[in-house]
Amino acid sequence: MTSSPPCPAPFNLAAHVLRRAGARAAHPALEILHPEGAEVWSHGRLEAAVRGVGTGLLALGLPQGARVLMRLGNTPAFPLLFLGAIAVGLVPVPTSAALTEAEITPMAAALGPALIVAEPGVARPRHAAPVLTAQDLLAMTALPPAAYQQGDPDRLAYAIFTSGTSGRPMPVAHAHRAIWARGMMRDGWEGLSPEDRLLHAGAFNWTYTLGTGLLDPWAIGATALIPAAGTPVAALSALAARHGATILAAAPGVYRQMLRAGLPKLPALRHGLSAGEALPPALRTGWRAATGTDLHEALGLSECSTFLSGSPSRPAPEGASGYPQPGRRIALLDGTGQELAGAASGALAIHRSDPGLMIGYLDQPEATAARFSGDWFVTGDQASRDAGGAYTFLGRSDDMMNPGGFKVSPREVEAALASVPGLLDCAVTEVEIAPGARIIACFYTAARPLPRQALADHAAAHLARWKQPRHYQPLDALPRNANLKLDRRALAALFQPEPQ
16 A cells, blocks of 8 residues: 655745735635625635735734634634634634534533634633633734744644543544645545536535535635525525535435425536435435436545545445545554455554544643553444455444344444435434343434334345344434434434233
């Protein structure tokens, strides 16, 4: 496997993202899409505003490396602060605008910010740090441009919090080199070109949106299309058609809802990108049939963004997730931490030399060390690899089910059930029905009531007995976060035993 070229030094993440601004000054960089039109920022205007924000932040007297907690929604203030802070050596920390005061307060305590930047309607933490309003931040955009602070590409650039779906949110520290590593995604997943118009359906704070939806298009002079806050999923396809989106990026749940709502013709669309959770094969097939374009899945995580994917130049085989992106060093490990060769199944791991891998969990060296097995960062995912080198995601290690002593991938069961007529969405997990007794339970949504026996018969025809759910429970909707990513840990709490 070829290695990626080393990140140049000295280096600044923001300068790298905006390096095409001079040559593409008049070309649209950001279009925030509203029902009545779009708010457009050119590449030239974007860079001038970012560097003006940098000047304003320095004028506040913040020391180098100071942490800036971001409490902003899907508005231009978000990327302006993120890049403006990084440009001048400060450390921005994006957080979800949907978090409550009770949720953001302990996160702020762990972070220790020197400044909080907030807009109206977004909960602020109980913390002693001074607060700058989004309006005051935007006023900084008219200031003279700050110089980019160049330095070691391994130094801290920003931090993000993990989603918290597998426990409490953890602050992940990323280096300036993280943006350099994203160059491996362009060929290995995104297929981006300078003339592309990429529409991303997620919130700015989500690393999937921040990276794929904003930073990656800007780094090559392309255009990022972002729906305004509050845009319903049903409106996305019409926005994509109206604004000439050539690439869509979203979580599988968004694509599922778009298909359900009906799609207009999308003549400019070349392909879609899927990440955030596993892409069901049936959803990929349905999207192809409806649009004539493919969906390319990527596996990633907060600690390294995406690293394994299908792409327009090398689509994933049917049912598989994809291949290691060019320059990535990926492995499957056995239970002792040894690398597995050839076709195998095991724990998915990334080599510590990967330029996109985190520096570590912020201020938590012990938690950082616990994620490594020798030179390998253990992702917490289980995967299989076929003889051709294609990987298939099997599930989170802590999501793997073990009823009766047999390991079962939740994704395998969900894929088998996806073809049940009338079923709209489903997810499976283990539930405890008596002390020491656990079964596989299927939670689903459907267009009409589905007889339990029909579900059981379908499972029996497609799955070995130990993989078949023993409980089927309809729901109005599966538990998902703001980006429509499945919250599998919440499923077990919804379990209701069937009447005897």
